[in-house]
Amino acid sequence: MIGKNEIAKRIAQELEDGWYVNLGIGIPTLVANYIPEGIDVTLQSENGLLGMGPSPTEENIDADLINAGKQTITTMPGSVFFDSAMSFAMIRGGKVQLTVLGAMEVSENGDIANWKIPGKMVKGMGGAMDLVASADNIIVAMMHTNRAGESKLLKKCSLPLTGVNCVKKIVTNLAVLSVTEKGFKLLERAPGVSVEEIKAATEGTLIVEGEIPEMKI
Amino acid sequence: MKKVYENAEDAIEGIESGMTLMLGGFGLCGIPEKCIAALSNKPEITNLTCISNNAGVDDFGLGYLLQNKQIKKMISSYVGENAEFERQMLSGELEVELTPQGTLAEKCRAGGAGIPAFFTPAGYGTEVAEGKETREYDGKMYVLENALVADYAIVKAWKGDTKGNLIFKATARNFNPVMATAGKVTIAEVEELVETGELDPNEIHTPGIFVHRIFKGEAYEKRIEQRTISNS
Numbered sequence A: 001m002i003g004k005n006e007i008a009k010r011i012a013q014e015l016e017d018g019w020y021v022n023l024g025i026g027i028p029t030l031v032a033n034y035i036p037e038g039i040d041v042t043l044q045s046e047n048g049l050l051g052m053g054p055s056p057t058e059e060n061i062d063a064d065l066i067n068a069g070k071q072t073i074t075t076m077p078g079s080v081f082f083d084s085a086m087s088f089a090m091i092r093g094g095k096v097q098l099t100v101l102g103a104m105e106v107s108e109n110g111d112i113a114n115w116k117i118p119g120k121m122v123k124g125m126g127g128a129m130d131l132v133a134s135a136d137n138i139i140v141a142m143m144h145t146n147r148a149g150e151s152k153l154l155k156k157c158s159l160p161l162t163g164v165n166c167v168k169k170i171v172t173n174l175a176v177l178s179v180t181e182k183g184f185k186l187l188e189r190a191p192g193v194s195v196e197e198i199k200a201a202t203e204g205t206l207i208v209e210g211e212i213p214e215m216k217i
Numbered sequence B: 001m002k003k004v005y006e007n008a009e010d011a012i013e014g015i016e017s018g019m020t021l022m023l024g025g026f027g028l029c030g031i032p033e034k035c036i037a038a039l040s041n042k043p044e045i046t047n048l049t050c051i052s053n054n055a056g057v058d059d060f061g062l063g064y065l066l067q068n069k070q071i072k073k074m075i076s077s078y079v080g081e082n083a084e085f086e087r088q089m090l091s092g093e094l095e096v097e098l099t100p101q102g103t104l105a106e107k108c109r110a111g112g113a114g115i116p117a118f119f120t121p122a123g124y125g126t127e128v129a130e131g132k133e134t135r136e137y138d139g140k141m142y143v144l145e146n147a148l149v150a151d152y153a154i155v156k157a158w159k160g161d162t163k164g165n166l167i168f169k170a171t172a173r174n175f176n177p178v179m180a181t182a183g184k185v186t187i188a189e190v191e192e193l194v195e196t197g198e199l200d201p202n203e204i205h206t207p208g209i210f211v212h213r214i215f216k217g218e219a220y221e222k223r224i225e226q227r228t229i230s231n232s
Helices: A004-012 A025-035 A086-091 A128-134 A195-200 B035-040 B063-067 B085-093 B101-112 B174-179
Strands: A020-025 A042-045 A049-052 A075-081 A098-102 A105-106 A138-141 A169-173 A175-180 A183-189 B020-025 B046-051 B070-076 B097-098 B117-120 B136-137 B140-146 B150-162 B183-194 B213-216
Touching: A004 A025, A004 A138, A004 A169, A004 B063, A020 A025, A025 A138, A042 A086, A086 A128, A086 B101, A098 A128, A098 B183, A128 B101, A175 A195, A175 B101, A183 A195, B035 B063, B035 B150, B063 B085, B101 B140, B101 B174, B150 B174
Parallel strands: A020 A042, A020 A098, A098 A138, A138 A169, B020 B046, B020 B150, B046 B070, B070 B097, B150 B183, B183 B213
Antiparallel strands: A042 A049, A049 A075, A169 A175, A175 A183, B117 B140, B136 B140
């Protein structure tokens, strides 16, 4: 089993030179710490910034410069600011090559639920619905099971959906999986995790073909 | 016509109970904090519909108006970080229309640009699309969303001139220029107010044609929600 930082590290291996990438709140934000050497990736923050830099020092803090998680940040050489309508023109217009976001549930046909637990938690969807409806390449970063130990990879989501048929790949603390027409296809195991353990933690259809390699992180 | 007002109290003159307001900002970044404070000093103004990406925090921004129970309905994309909001929403005192962030921005853009509705892929197949017309274009499904306009749009800019031209700073831009276009009356509060001609026309984000009232706010608090720093 791996931790949040290793999940982020594994997702960072998916990045390609020249990509514009939107990272959601939580584990996805950590991906920025592991961008491979020699790969030029520009981070889009949907509140209105391309070219998000690291956190500021105490002296450089600027209340007018935050990311979509409302955290203080910095810019990079070549950064640009824009308004919210233009930001989502980039997103819906398909200019952002990769979206990484967290989820409460993912179903085997690629539906995602991550914004509402009826009667318990209603914080809102923010930009997630626009992002998942538009991006060609969506990776979900999450724990394989919830706090109660129940699978988050399901035949069908039980929570209100954020988007339908949109998730392409999932990286969890146990495995890397792709979403196929026949269900979740197991691509890699986390170090020390067996196929049996992944099967037991996956409620949706799990396709296991041949030898499953360990993640290299 | 004179656009320059003395202060927030003067600039919000005419806002009445039952009106629809747009308020710029993302989180607490770039919110019109002076106008919000002025509205909270007029608790007799109630039943407001507020269109704003977020709802402030308990003790700042729109949180003030929520504490006073001046808001009847919020149209927002994300309303976490506010316990009073959650309480009023769950008890049914406050009506909330959660709208995807990009859809919210486009609703304001369209409203300001004279476009009554548009199709977006966001929210298709979710409860956001319930009761709305959907249509297929090129094999992909879209949801029909109506534009928004406001009785008053209230925005915060960095610099402005006496003709109402505005320049925003960093990510405090966010919804402000979009909402500025969609108010029947648009009020801009600015940190620096200069004479006409002093701003470089190449650098103006919002043309003054969209702005009806402008004033210089004093001593901005600019509260930070998530102070994240690095040691290096």
